[in-house]
Amino acid sequence: MKLRHWVTAAMVAATMSGSAALAYPDGPVNYIIPFNAGGESDVTARYQQPYFKELTGQDMIVQYMPGAGGAQAWSGLNGYNGDGLTIMGTNLPHIILQPMLQDPGYATEDITNIYMFHFTPDALLVRKDSPYQTVQDVIDAATQNPGLVTAGGSGTNSANHVANQRFMNETGAVTTYIPYSGTGATESGLLGGEVDMLWGYTTVAARQADGVRMLAVATEERHPLFPDVPTFKELGIDMVGGAYRGIAVPSSTPEETRKQLSDIIGQINANPEFRKRMENDGYALIDVPYEEMSDFMAERKAAYEEVTGQLKAQN
Template sequence: MLKKLGLKKLGQKKLGVLATVATVLWATGGAFAFPDKPVNYIIPFNAGGESDISARLQQPYFKKITGDDLIIQYQAGAGGAQAWSVLNDQPGDGYTIMGTNLPHIILQPLLQKPGYETADLTNIYMFHFTPDALLVRADSKFETIQQVIDAAKETPGALTVGGTATNTANHIANQRFSTLTGAEMTYIPYTGTGATIPALLGGEVELLWGYTTVAAGQGDKVRMLAVAQDKRHPLFPDVPTFKELGIDMVGGAYRGIAVPKSTPEEVRQQLSDIIGQINADPEFIKEMEQAGFAMLDVPYDGMEAFMGERQKIYEDVARQLGSLK
């Protein structure tokens, strides 16, 4: 075929130009050489949480762009560490990708021995952010943050608050809330957001450290008391920020996608480009925002700087809380 096309006579330089052109065609909507079969998307938590919800929203757009399916699987355990610790055991051919979460993948190795180091995970994209929020059941006696603070101070540790695992955004939110307000509550860790919701609705815990996405998904079953954003969330214009209430809390969970370390650079970039195309789709953005997510765009080539910045922030938080190993 090379002879027929006359490519045999081309020098190495010209072949390089053709390769560049092919890459440009691929990136601008040409036919995809990769993937050419379904891609397995491992979620390191239970079904029903934010990682699962956003992956489900991504599925049809992945199919539209590539023509191939995104098959979601679950590997819950140890706040995500069970899956992250074996990511690099998977084939690095681009057909296995895994959800990653911040601060989990930085705090876990900082504070314990989860079986992996942050540097072991090859993140190719961070695509959304969910702000921390303190929630109660709709029939709860608590209607304001100040009522929670007063009750927690009156009987330290008596109030129970659920959250996702330990050394996570929820866990850090609870510790920061206690540090900043003096309100001591007993934190109950669950395997994922999907497990925390029935715990709150069923009365296992009185409060829940969740996200705007939880409030959006549960509707009138829950009441959000405050949200950890700089500005009020557009879906919840009546819910104050912690900052408005004099509590300097802005934070939450960042979510992205990683691949095994053996994955070639060109495949890492191709996958990053696909996720970037999904993130740029107006319909996808609309669906994500209606579900309570906040969009974030950190592609593969911006990941090193982003992770370096987050590493410093979480190290400072861990040090302030006296948790750094």
């Protein structure tokens, strides 16, 4: 799938107006993160806070509701008042794969996403001292010795797990996926030699610059922070994706409020300072506003359906 929504220089020209006086919101906005503090969902919410305040004059208060891989929060989203003063972070593939593979207490259609603002691109990483210099080296090793090449990733049925399965489907390589409890644990696993390679993200490569080598990245175009790293598509492997993040509201939220909030997040995304900070951390900005969300979600659902049966068989 081609990501039509990568933020371009033309989009950045639509920068935010700090003096905007909006009818919405008329009070502080509670931003619920369905994970623990310190993760990438939290980091990006903190980055958004000052720009939200500058645009609206209201505080964005970040709160945490971890549990069940985000399902605890998402299953309760529609119980909140739809006045626009409670919003919630959402993640893909979580909100699509969870209902496909189990009963998390909600359906994908229950989640009213109003904006997808970035994704953390999948990246294939090895240690700096790894014998694998290229993606083809990995393919050759995992084809000649099926299952002997180990690939770390964050959890089962995650973006990392999806990436590993798609890689095998696309190349014919056979790896053994090793799930870890979180991104931090995967980094330690790779650097400590527990796995041969890691399905991580560009953010991991940014943090571990001296210890890892990124072999390829799952973006349409090369990431500006890693101009020398090829995309999988350049290598003939049809892989574009990662962990997507956005914002949702309770289903009772009026259409006008949904559109106003979508516009605010879009203006934050277009701010050059915000954009630079995100890219320096390894994120890739995208713009999927409320009006385009249905098509975007349908595309992502179709992409995940290709591997759902295979992932379920591994559970």
